[in-house]
Amino acid sequence: MITQEKYRTTVKELLANGTIKMAIGYRPGSTSDRRRPLFIRTSEEADQLVLDSTCITNLSGYLVAEGLLSDEKRVGIFLRPEGIRSINILAAEYQLNVDQIVIFGFDSTGREVRPLQGQTTSDFSALLSEIRENPPLTTKEPLLERIEKMNAKERFDFWQQEFSRCIKCYACRQACPMCYCRRCIVDSNQPQWVNTSSHTLGNFEWNVVRAFHLSGRCVQCGNCDRACPVNIPLRFINQRMAKEVVDGFDHFAGLSPTQEPVLASFKKDDTETFIL
Amino acid sequence: MTRILFSDKLDNCVAKWRSAGLTVIGPVQGESLSSYATVEKGTDLHLGMVLPDRSLKELFFPQTEPMLRYTIKKNEIETADFTPPSAQRIIFGARPCDASGLAIDDPLFGWDYKDEYWFQRRNESVIVTIACTKADDFCLCTSLKLAPDSTKGTDVLLRPLDKNRGWLVEELTDRGREAFAIISEYLQESSETALPTVEVPEKFNLDACVAWLQNPENFDSKFWKEISMRCIGCASCTYLCPTCHCFDIQDEGDTYSGIRRKNWDSCSFALFTMHTSGHNPRSTQSARWRQRIMHKFNYFPGKFSVNSCSGCGRCSRQCPVDMGITETLQEISKL
Numbered sequence: 001m002i003t004q005e006k007y008r009t010t011v012k013e014l015l016a017n018g019t020i021k022m023a024i025g026y027r028p029g030s031t032s033d034r035r036r037p038l039f040i041r042t043s044e045e046a047d048q049l050v051l052d053s054t055c056i057t058n059l060s061g062y063l064v065a066e067g068l069l070s071d072e073k074r075v076g077i078f079l080r081p082e083g084i085r086s087i088n089i090l091a092a093e094y095q096l097n098v099d100q101i102v103i104f105g106f107d108s109t110g111r112e113v114r115p116l117q118g119q120t121t122s123d124f125s126a127l128l129s130e131i132r133e134n135p136p137l138t139t140k141e142p143l144l145e146r147i148e149k150m151n152a153k154e155r156f157d158f159w160q161q162e163f164s165r166c167i168k169c170y171a172c173r174q175a176c177p178m179c180y181c182r183r184c185i186v187d188s189n190q191p192q193w194v195n196t197s198s199h200t201l202g203n204f205e206w207n208v209v210r211a212f213h214l215s216g217r218c219v220q221c222g223n224c225d226r227a228c229p230v231n232i233p234l235r236f237i238n239q240r241m242a243k244e245v246v247d248g249f250d251h252f253a254g255l256s257p258t259q260e261p262v263l264a265s266f267k268k269d270d271t272e273t274f275i276l
Numbered sequence: 277m278t279r280i281l282f283s284d285k286l287d288n289c290v291a292k293w294r295s296a297g298l299t300v301i302g303p304v305q306g307e308s309l310s311s312y313a314t315v316e317k318g319t320d321l322h323l324g325m326v327l328p329d330r331s332l333k334e335l336f337f338p339q340t341e342p343m344l345r346y347t348i349k350k351n352e353i354e355t356a357d358f359t360p361p362s363a364q365r366i367i368f369g370a371r372p373c374d375a376s377g378l379a380i381d382d383p384l385f386g387w388d389y390k391d392e393y394w395f396q397r398r399n400e401s402v403i404v405t406i407a408c409t410k411a412d413d414f415c416l417c418t419s420l421k422l423a424p425d426s427t428k429g430t431d432v433l434l435r436p437l438d439k440n441r442g443w444l445v446e447e448l449t450d451r452g453r454e455a456f457a458i459i460s461e462y463l464q465e466s467s468e469t470a471l472p473t474v475e476v477p478e479k480f481n482l483d484a485c486v487a488w489l490q491n492p493e494n495f496d497s498k499f500w501k502e503i504s505m506r507c508i509g510c511a512s513c514t515y516l517c518p519t520c521h522c523f524d525i526q527d528e529g530d531t532y533s534g535i536r537r538k539n540w541d542s543c544s545f546a547l548f549t550m551h552t553s554g555h556n557p558r559s560t561q562s563a564r565w566r567q568r569i570m571h572k573f574n575y576f577p578g579k580f581s582v583n584s585c586s587g588c589g590r591c592s593r594q595c596p597v598d599m600g601i602t603e604t605l606q607e608i609s610k611l
């Protein structure tokens with residue numbers, strides 16, 4: 001409550017003194033456990049802001065949609081640590097200028113929400129390094145344990161079964177702040193690189209493309225997983241890919257706005273002879 | 277006197293229908309998702325849920341469907357048609373909104389071209405609907421002038437008795453009567469009364485919303501931009517909707533041979549109706565969301581005299597940013 005009130009006041013001040021043109025946050029949704037994105041431009045809109053433990057959507061994707069930042073004005077945004085990491089990645093990939101972003105950081109444990117100190121991404125570097133060293137304890141997921149015990153064949157069959165439900169709505173892509181490509185490869189149709197059909201092969205192709213393209217970029221905000229209307233446990237794929245990238249390349253995505261993207265960097269002394 | 281089907285006879289009925297050559301389909305709760313699926317026994321049916329996550333539409337209009345195989349030869353093009361495998365089906369335990377959705381889409385699929393895929397499946401399916409005695413926060417059939425016991429699109433309506441003991445049977449069509457003749461030995465005459473249907477509060481005034489939508493001045497209202505700012509174009513609303521029916525025809529294969537398929541498409545996609553020239557008549561998410569609302573409550577009723585929404589609430593239930601028909605029409609009501 002106190003955090004929410006403080007932030008309402010801060011947002012109002014920054015809007016009034018022209019520091020930001022808009023703040024992106026949360027407001028009550030259609031049921032008590034739902035929150036919906038809120039775009040605050042006026043003091044009245046700031047009064048609708050809620051900030052509590054049910055504010056989980058990573059809102060950073062809105063920053064790169066439909067030219068919000070093209071006028072070079074500043075925008076404020078409510079972000080959890082994962083959201084701050086995604087801002088760093090977007091900056092590292094030249095999708096936004098961090099100087100245009102004012103961060104209202106927050107995190108929660110149980111139902112308790114607390115503010116995170118700082119306003120620009122560099123203010124949070126210590127926090128992000130700490131998260132890298134000591135990732136927050138996550139609840140045990142029985143399904144994940146089951147998947148990890150599977151051999152390659154069983155895993156393949158498991159995912160094939162899961163992907164068979166995919167309807168290729170691309171909600172996972174749309175919900176992901178890292179999926180900002182103006183034209184996704186699956187939407188390219190001259191030539192058509194990837195089948196548009198949602199059959200076993202097409203679903204597999206899509207989900208494999210997604211997994212690879214997000215390797216070393218995913219911040220595990222869970223937007224994709226929550227958006228999937230057929231409840232495919234997409235988080236496990238991305239978690240696993242993130243782990244591979246940490247193990248194989250010592251790369252934890254989103255630490256700073258200048259961190260080199262792992263799949264888009266090249267070293268002359270690379271021991272591998274093959275580049276994907 | 278009406279007839280009753282007791283729940284403890286459901287297994288017998290399913291067996292009987294199956295031995296009469298019918299595929300029995302109904303709501304099934306999978307590990308992480310519920311849908312209408314084929315069952316072998318009555319006990320496989322999960323009739324207690326409000327409604328399945330996935331709609332009935334996909335049993336008639338699947339997400340991807342092969343239409344023809346083509347082979348281009350030196351002087352000719354060889355084609356072979358695919359038609360859906362013929363199967364008489366009974367859908368037991370449809371919800372009234374899902375059944376209505378089928379009836380709403382019938383005129384669309386039969387208007388200028390009679391879609392043989394849709395109608396073959398429609399003609400081969402008996403829809404047995406169970407009236408709703410419970411609803412959730414998102415159900416909105418009454419706002420669409422439908423009801424928890426609407427009979428639109430239904431061949432047999434079942435009204436639940438108390439304590440899950442069974443249903444009163446209302447046979448509405450010849451197709452329904454034929455299907456129930458197969459199991460008549462399990463039906464009992466009775467004068468019991470059924471449970472009342474659930475009260476679903478009206479969420480908005482549909483007529484007022486439609487009048488607002490029909491006013492050409494509102495096509496460019498700033499309302500569209502405001503409401504759509506949070507829409508991420510994820511298409512879940514359209515893909516789960518029992519009445520959304522857009523599709524895209526795609527050739528899959530190479531220049532010389534392949535398969536032509538009919539795949540779901542969605543007005544939420546940036547690519548939807550994009551012209552070959554690169555021009556996009558709906559280049560922003562707000563124009564696309566406006567299309568969805570206008571199509572359902574203005575253009576479609578203008579052509580077919582029925583709204584293209586049956587009030588199932590899936591669009592709002594699933595939307596990752598908490599918007600859908602309800603939220604939109606409620607906002608329009610306030611304008």
Ligand code: SF4
Pocket residue numbers: 058172175176177178179214217218219220221222223224225238
């Ligand atoms: S892949 Fe999923 S979890 Fe990872 S950044 Fe994208 S939306 Fe978040």
Ligand code: SF4
Pocket residue numbers: 165166167168169170171172173227228229230231232
């Ligand atoms: S959100 Fe789920 S159903 Fe939609 S494309 Fe992604 S994996 Fe498939």
Ligand code: SF4
Pocket residue numbers: 506507508509510511512513514544591594595596597598599600
């Ligand atoms: S489900 Fe919600 S976010 Fe997705 S396209 Fe529909 S309205 Fe937009």
Ligand code: SF4
Pocket residue numbers: 377513516517518519520572584585586587588589590591592600601
């Ligand atoms: S528009 Fe929404 S409420 Fe209406 S039928 Fe479609 S999914 Fe259901």
